[in-house]
Amino acid sequence: MPLTHDLVNTVDKLDSIKRRIGELRDTFTYQAMVCSGTPCQAADSLALKNIIEEYIKLYHLEDKVSVSECGCMGFCAVGPVMIVNPEGIFYQKLTREDIKEIVKSHFMNDTPVEKFMHRDESTGTLYRYVKDVPFLSSQKLIVLKNSGYMNPENIEDYIYRDGYRAAYMALADKSTAEIIGEVKASGLRGRGGGGFPTGLKWEFCAASKSDEKYVLCNADEGDPGAFMDRSILESDPHSVIEGMIIAARAIGAKQGYVYCRAEYPLALKRLQKAIDQAEAYGFLGKNIFNTYFDFHLEIYKGAGAFVCGEETALMQSIEGKRGTPRPRPPFPAVSGLWGKPTVLNNVETYSNIPNIVLNGGDEYAKIGTDSAKGTKVFALSGDIKNFGLVEVPMGTPIGKVIFDIGGGIPDGNRFKAVQLGGPSGGCLPAEHLNTLIDYDAIIKAGAIMGSGGMVVMDEHTCMVDIARYFMEFCQDESCGKCTPCRIGTRRMLEILQRICRGEGQDGDIELLEDLAKTIGDSALCGLGQTAPNPVLSTLRYFRKEYEDHIYRKTCTAAVCRDMFVSTCQHACPVGMDIPSYIALVKAHRLEDAYKVLLRTNPFPSICGRVCDHVCETKCRRAQMDQAVAIKNLKRFITDNAVRPAVHAVPITRKEKIGVVGAGASGLAAALELRKRGYAVTVYEEMPEPGGMMRYGIPDYRLPHRILKGEIDDIRKAGVEIKTRTKIGRDITINELLDTYDYLYFAIGAQQSAKLDIRGESSRGVYGAVELLRQINSGKKTKLGKHVSVIGGGNSAIDSARSAMRMGAETVTVYYRRERQDLPALKEEVNEAEEEGVRFEFLVAPSKIIAKNHHVVGLELQRMKLGSFDSSGRKKPVPIDDETFTVATDTVIAAIGQKAVYDDPAWMDMIGVKKDWVPVDRHMKTCHGRIWAGGDVVSGPGMVIGAVRAGRDAAIAIDNKIRADNNEPDWQAPVEEEIYIPVELDEKADQITREEMPELSISERRNSYHEVELGYTQKAALREAGRCLRCDVDKLEKSNK
């Protein structure tokens, strides 16, 4: 049955509908609008609406409350949502059980229910009204202005919101030149991605002479990660229809098509309903608004071909053919659909038009930047808290959208990149978070504005995999008409696939770049020309990841699964065989487990205590509940198993190697070289070996006897360690170079960075590294009663906790950023707080106040977070005039470390730059016989990273020696075979993570006893049972 309605052909009739709807609304005390966008529908919103209606009947509230569906509110993250107008109370995350309470309390007794309102998770602030919810209040709504206020399936709701008034103005009051003039004045550019000025496009088409013209709307939203157009069609279809009527009038078209994806059933349904209603009301059809202007609109359902988003391909498709593009010119404005002049715009572009005509182009042009006017709708998704639809003024920084509106990255993960523009766009890293949303600025940064897909990626995303993903997309969607795209994208994909399989070759990166350029220059249409963009942008910003894949066979994000057995093992810098040793714990075979540990790490009992356990951040179990406590299990093995006996390795090589520095890196290198048959001597300035493990980490975290045990084993293997030997004092560099064929330089970073403020030379001011060294040397050290620590890293926490143990009454850590930015390990921070250490955030020291050369106070400056820095965190900047003073007698500077080159001869010889030693891919310095690694190369890091560096350098030195002698690579001796059982518990998924037992707080004070006590056998067995054994697939393959 076709809809029938009196024709609305005068402005008076529009007014009377508006009045009638207004009066009708006023009869209800409350109008409940239930979001019916696709995501909310998927979360059951339609059933909720029915339940509300049932309760309203039950309680006889039909005259008081109206219930209706509304379009997507954009805040999909908290769906299903409901707004209760006129006040605009915002309810979120509703379930069927919540409805009765809302109906009774709010609708019956006029008391809105706070517990279903929006609350900020971190601050707990309650937001009652939709206008206050931060996600929505920081937006600027033009295109989405009707969402939440109208039922998309009711044309009169749209008319109530001033709908079809712009169409009336355009048809009845304006000449075509005036309409085009307004659109040109608005500065509106195509929202589909290209950004061509809309007014200009219309002008070209209006100037083309033809008996027939067409207006097309591109709703073939194909970019992965884009759902703006779907949402607009679902929540405000009439705005698109109205925009198209105005466009048709401007160019003189009588027929229009909306080309919409078949994959959008709800959008199709609502658009069809809207067209039917518009026809019934006389906004479509013949003699619209009595102006003798005719316009018919039809939907054309796309059949799933990405290339049909390209305008010439889209027109081919409407003509019923394969959707392949054709060369331009002629442009569609001259020869488009069926060879007639045609205007094609995107959904969002049309949706902007009624507003521009209604309020004037100049008004619209006030929003935005010089080159981009108005607002842009973005679909925010990926690794982001508040995913959904966002409309912001042009010129808003990208980081503001992601962090202030989007709420940042969930689960405490770090931002890595944002993908803009889909397969034609690019990935921008943290350093571009300050880039403004503007066509030209984004292109300059290496992406494109695109249609509005904004996919946020966190640290667990592999950028090579992303490039491969997009290339696969383009390859699959290439229509095949032109060779560069058909074959070129296939070749690029093959290269990317092999890199992701771990089979990348030297030269692959250059080949990709070469192909990218050729395809970009020679492909026929936009799809092909832009297909290499995701590869180019990831190469530009994440080249190191490509190199890691190709040269180190490492996928740091642990995504490319052909490259590894399990994610935890791959994430570990030294590739510890985690699933195996956990399986052995479970099988009560601790001695075997210990042997597995020692295969890759000479310091397992240390790493069982002080590691940052990257492995756990990649543990698959974390997706179910919490990661397996890998670090604690490792410690359990070393605490409880008999340490495997170590035998001296015979010297089989004539070359001798010297190592400078007996820290984790130097010792790991020495041991690896010794295993390969070299005579190795390690030189150490301090009385005992161990470097930072010995003199940096306090005893309560890493008891000295534990360290000593592991270093003794290295000695037993045959490594000679000469302590109390300082280069430049006890032995010269030239003597070293005379004695040894090659040197490994691993002196660490032994000096605290200066605060660089007044009063720093006063007594009572310490550097954290120096202070910890003094304490760990057993020298008597006396700190004051009120200790202030500056910084937020591990050495800040270590010195704060040490100060607590030395009897300080108060210890306060001052950090210039926020809690979540603290670089120190979370468990350390928690333990410090338990012990009474206080934290102050967003403060930086500005002056140390001294009396008689001794510290008496500290002046601090309050900070606020400004724009983003290159790490993706907001930069702290001082707040003017907000300083304060605290009384303190001890200040510990822990804001960074640097290397000390006691013998300046080093600096020239190995080319020190800005305190650090530059090395090549093989860890070689510019001196042909000196390699370097550990903190002195990469800055302060964890033990495990230093071990990796040492081992890599040892391998590189060995390879170099053998290559020079034309010898084959070293063959590791055959290892004892250890059978790894596979046994999974049925109920493994129900076990929660075992907590680490700790020393009581009172026992920690004044003592350096180890705080973490280690698992009991029972706890360890339970914890080991939680491992999901991601290695099983590959293990079975290798067992076969």
Next chain:
Amino acid sequence: MLDVTIDKPTSIGDEFTQEQWYAIHRIIEKYSDKKGALIPVLEEVQEITGYLPEEIQRYISREMKIPLSRIYGVVTFYSFFTMKPRGKHQIRICLGTACHVRGSQRVVHELEDLLHIKPGECTCDRQFSLETVRCLGACGVAPVMVVDEHLHKQVKSEKVEAILNTYNRE
């Protein structure tokens, strides 16, 4: 009964019922005087038959007077059309960027293991067919899996079996 005689191809046997053939005929008739109607016709026919085997294409070619080569060209060009039969329940896994980033590939692996089919295939009992599709625009609730018309949000590989079971029972 039917008021037209339909020249049904004989080679296809009894796969489609008389009603289905009649519906196809009506679709073609509905679009008879429309320009560029081939794609809508194919879309609607596929809704009736589930897929577009050669025999159906031949029939459409003859009735619409469009060369079979062009029809085949169009059917194979657009991913919406298929020449393979589909299961009673169609499972579509979105491989859009957001879904990819949030682990849709693992969901596909899980389905492959459970159903013993690869994407593009149909189970022997014709209960399920599996497809991977381009972005469905529900990125906010990624990863998504659509069974028939019902969208399942934030699907983890561990939840897949339970979802399938709800359809098995029907």
